[in-house]
Amino acid sequence: MSKAILYDATQCIGCKLCEQACADRWGHPYDDTLAAQEKLSAEKLTAVLSRGDRFMRRMCMHCADPTCASVCPVGAFTKTAAGPVVYDESKCIGCRYCMLACPFGVPRYEWNKTLPRVRKCDMCADRVAAGGQPACAEICPTGATLFGEYETLVSLAQQRIREAPDHYVPHVYGLHEVGGTSVLLLSGVPFEQFGYRTDLLHEPMPMLTWRVLSRVPDLVLLGSVLLGGIWWITHRREEVAAAEAQSASRSRESG
């Protein structure tokens, strides 16, 4: 069964231990300056944003049908059966189309390296594969970040909204956005306040390009026949001229 993360912002106390655990796991530096940066970067793959006493995490959403995986010309991203979307840096050519396309603005780039890579959260795919859980979920002292079975977490999220409707905005973020994601968010204040778009499509984004791309083979065949046909028609006059010339010379010979 596929795994997921449920982050309930109403239970988050903004301790940023998840940021710390994530940095440790990737071997990234982490100090007070980095902790104060409320945005993702190549060395900060999850960020806790704060607005007063409200908090919200940002990280890769691990889409069910990831835009990044569909746009990458070399297929560097894979949605694993377990849930994490993983990146193979040995394939990446650095076109950065994934960064342009990701509906959540997640992938970051190592702009200052001469051999740069794309960076994003991978839901600790190695730990998950070994039966463990992501570092952020493991360390979270309040249970705001939970790791578990996707279905279980979906019903838990819905149950929380049902039982405390005044406490939450009535929206499990990630349940329908871009066809569903493996990271689910609950919040007490509108998601837009933290830069989460609520106007995203409810179908997988890759459909937008696939609708066109899937026609390519048909177009090639149709186009060849059409162009060949036009050539055949427009060059008819020369055939006629050649035939006339031939019959003329034949009649001269026979005459």
Place this chain on the structure above:
Amino acid sequence: MSWRLSRASWPRLTFWKGIFLIVVAVGLYATWVRFSRGLGAATNLGDEFPWGLWVGFDVLCGVMLAAGGFTLTAAVYIFNAERFRPIVRPTVLTAFLGYVLVVVALLYDLGRGDRIWHPLVMWNPRSVMFEVAWCVMLYTTVLALEFAPVVFERLRLERPRRILRGISLPLVILGVILSTLHQSSLGSLYLIVPEKLHPLWYTPLLPVLFFLSAIGIGLAMTIFESSLSAKYFQRQLELPLLRELGRFLVVVLAVYGVLRMQDLHHRDALRFVLEPGYASSLFLIEVVLGLALPIVLLLSPRVRARVGGLYLSSVLVILGFITNRLNVSITGFEAATGATYVPRWTEIAVTAMIIAAGFAVFSLAVKHLPIFAAEPSPVVPAAPPVPARVHHVRA
């Protein structure tokens, strides 16, 4: 005396050569910055703005401006418009150089240019970028094969030349199809960002609009180049032929314009045109100066009667569609996401060097290869060699 002699044998340093050398010197320095210190030091790109001038201008506009190649080969070989044959060679050469330069630009822009070949072996058919990569690669090969006969002619290699001529029709058809695919796919690249691209430019019709504008640009570039080569290489098309191209251009522009307006109307996006601001002014530049004005100009017989009028209209069209590509790739994102981007000097320097290299190689090729030479007409083999219908305006 001897001093004078050796001085005379130096190539003359003209104004344009001087400019060229400066552009190349600055470009080489920018190149060093790019490859020794990375994209961060050489560009103003960042996580909020991952694509800039090199994608928006060098790649998108580069491919678009090379569209004359497929437009003209289709006209001559498939639609049998033999009268345009004299300009097939310079146009195919321009297209070929254009694509080579696009690939050069990609080597700067890709974070890992050393892996530019990866799409050949690592496939992702769901990716528009993958399709574009394959089409551009195949089409560059096709253009090389379409141009090769000129080189073979110069080297007097009869056999390979005859072989290539034998497959010229399938080559042209393949070229037209590949061009149709990737010219439109450059628009499809942006289908995936409905929430990030301003509604004046995001439309499901992006691939169709990109394709139509590529044809328009193909015609406009042919007029433009013919006028340029009249000036610098003393060759040009006869005025009636240019005029005919102008007529085709008007029709393509009109169809494009109507489609664009219908699309804005159906998506209820026309209201954004009236919203004062950055986005709407850029849109107006694109549509009024680059579309409406050249249509009006070209519809006037007085304008079409003169080379200058045709030339001016084609320049407007070219500038208009360049604005369009930059709007789709850069300013349309700024308008919708609030992120800002201004290219760094290094980005501009590299772009300028690439353009300069294109001009230099083109004039070298014209000097040493039979680009403007009369190709024996294949139409009536028995007839005596027909003089090509190039107008020699020898100075």
